[in-house]
Amino acid sequence: MEAEAARPDRRAERAAARRRRDRRGFAIAAASTVLVIGGLTALILTSSGWPAVRETFFNATVFKESFPDVAKAFWLDIRVFLIVEVAVLALGLLVALIRTSRAAAMFPLRLLAILYADIFRGIPTILLVYLIGFGIPALANSDAEGSSTLSWLPTEPVVLGAIALTLSYGAYVSEVYRAGLRSVHPGQRDAALAIGLTERQAMRHVVIPQAVRNVGPPLLNDFISLQKDVALIAIIGVTGEAFQVAQIMASTDFNYTPLLCAAVLYMAVTIPLARMLDRWDRGRVR
Amino acid sequence: MSGTPVIAIEGVTKAFGDRGVLRGIDLEIAEHEAVAVIGASGSGKSTLLRCVDLLIEIDDGDILLDGEVITDPAADPVAVRRRLGFVFQAYNLFPHLNVIDNVTLGITRAHGLGREDAREAARATLARFGLEGREEESPSNLSGGQQQRVAIARAFATRPRAMLLDEVTSALDPELVGEVLRAVRDLKQEGVTMLIATHEMGFAREVADKVGFLHEGRLVEVGPPEQVLEDPRDPETQRFLRRLLEAGRA
Incomplete structure (x- = not known):
């Protein structure tokens, strides 16, 4: 009984470690996605040609x-x-x-x-x-x-x-x-x-x-x-x-x-x- | 033994390229007789069975089924195969068909039975091999032993003149061998004529009326199982059985 109680709860430890790993992975994926997609969007939207492109390719009325x-x-x-x-x-x-x-x-x-x-x-x-x-x-x-x-x-x-x-x-x-x-x-x-x-x-x-x-x-x-x-x-x-x-x-x-x-x-x-x-x-x- | 043998193999040779696999085989299988061919891997057991079912063309000699030469180059192999049943080492079930359709395909397409009659015959045959209730399942959901029993049912459903069993337990996990051997024993009890290639010495001893030892393309010894397996005369047979004994397989 005592020996069992003294043994660390490996199952809980592993589950916690897995959760930490998953959370970190998710945070990295989210951050890099925002960075890449946001960067590309910003690059296009701030280019000098964008207003003309928006008008001729992405005209909502047309x-x-x-x-x-x-x-x-x-x-x-x-x-x-x-x-x-x-x-x-x-x-x-x-x-x-x-x-x-x-x-x-x-x-x-x-x-x-x-x-x-x-x-x-x-x-x-x-x-x-x-x-x-x-x-x-x-x-x-x-x-x-x-x-x-x-x-x-x-x-x-x-x-x-x-x-x-x-x-x-x-x-x-x-x-x-x-x-x-x-x-x-x-x-x-x-x-x-x-x-x-x-x-x-x-x-x-x-x-x-x-x-x-x-x-x-x-x-x-x-x-x-x-x-x-x-x-x-x-x-x-x-x-x-x-x-x-x-x-x-x-x-x-x-x-x-x-x-x-x-x-x-x-x-x-x-x-x-x-x-x-x-x-x-x-x-x-x- | 009286009367025409069901299968008679006369001086059959077969080479793949310049490698002679069968070098003059003579063997007769009488009605209701089970003949086991034993021998090391690569000794030509499978080739012999495939030659009898005309899945491979022989080079020389002849094979007779009920006294009729079936290896005549002009003969129709399809009609011959319809009179024989073949069970493969790797089952070779049709994975795109469920269990019962595996069995009915040959009955309907090759033997011309109507769909309902074929299903009835297939169901009965599957049941006798302990497969009732599995008819609509995909073969991939079955254990190896069950798959091999479906394959036996598929080959036996049309009541062939003889069954050719090619190492039917070699691909199975040890605990599944028994159920397949039981199915073969069943066939034997019914008096089905069989030519069996096998590694299972105990099984050959029990089921076979005659055992042939195939070594380097020749049947070096043919006789009753108790003689060939327990008191072999040929030194090659002795050596082969000793090796098996050492490996704990006999």
Whole structure:
């Protein structure tokens, strides 16, 4: 009894020490945040150019006036994004499956898939949008007699823009899928074959579901970039797209605030996606 | 032993590169018989089992299932695998499916049963291996012993002609070995034909009708367990068993 009473209460001591450590950490974090953020803000607000910037980029009246129109135009961005995303997921998986197949008959397709992934990842997306946006309509142009063998090609800028984005992102996403397919342990395929599945069934029911699950976070990361790159279709004359609408407004009254509206709208989609990605990644590590 | 053996392995060789893993294996497994293959790691036990299930292509020789050559290069491996059950050392359960779907996947997709019939069959098979009530759980929530029992149920649910068990207790913590061995003993009592690769000498002695000692790709000794394990004639078998005894595993 006496010996026990004499023993210092280690549990309480450790808890107290931990609380002291936590409090100090919090104080340091708060102080350094105020210092850094405050310093940067002060630097910007006291600069000689700030009043002009505030007027042309952060004009509250212009923001309020232009926001509804830009937001309406942003709906087109969202629709293009969703359609392209579905197409990208399908194309990327198809290319990845072709590249990982081992059948001899697939050789020419495999070669095409490799060429596709290499070439389309090698071209800047903006260039691809230009090339397809202006190149395809030129191909579809009729000759002097008014006929063209390729007249069935699409000439609608928004369709062409969507195709260019699909081709560009499909190449990236095929590589993501390929990494996913490789990440599934070979024992899974063995087990699938051992229960009597065919190679194709093993892929469909065992390997692909796990591959897709393994690459969820990197896929979501590519969604985020795609969502922003939808703005690129403005350069081939797609009208009614958020960036393009904002740009026209900005150039008519020499005030760039509408562009800020567009920026806010893009962030409203991409930041929640990024948070989702973080949570997903954390959940996987567990 | 009369009649056609369920599995007949005839002069099978297999090399990976220039490393000969199987160097001429002959072995027969009769109906209702359990044959255990023992041997050091790397002696070719797993390779032999994987060859029988056509997960690996053999180089020479033939393997027969119910008297029919299954290693004919023109034969369809899928149809053969549907008649065999394989249990892996590392369970290889499908982590994206729950317990019952692990079992029904093969029954529905490979054997064409309807969903409800498959679920009923799977539930019954899981229950006999002590897994009732775990059907909807994810395999990752189960202990190693339970996972391996799910794997046994998955392989056995379609009543294969023979079960191939590849070191089914080697990945388990010692206290979980017993429950898996009990499941295998159960299969034996039912008269399931089995080819077992194992490290568990006591288990081989108890369950196997015949034990083969595999050394450097050859079955150097095949016979009844009491003879091979207690009175081995081959010097390599003697050395192997002595080493196990010293390590306290026999």
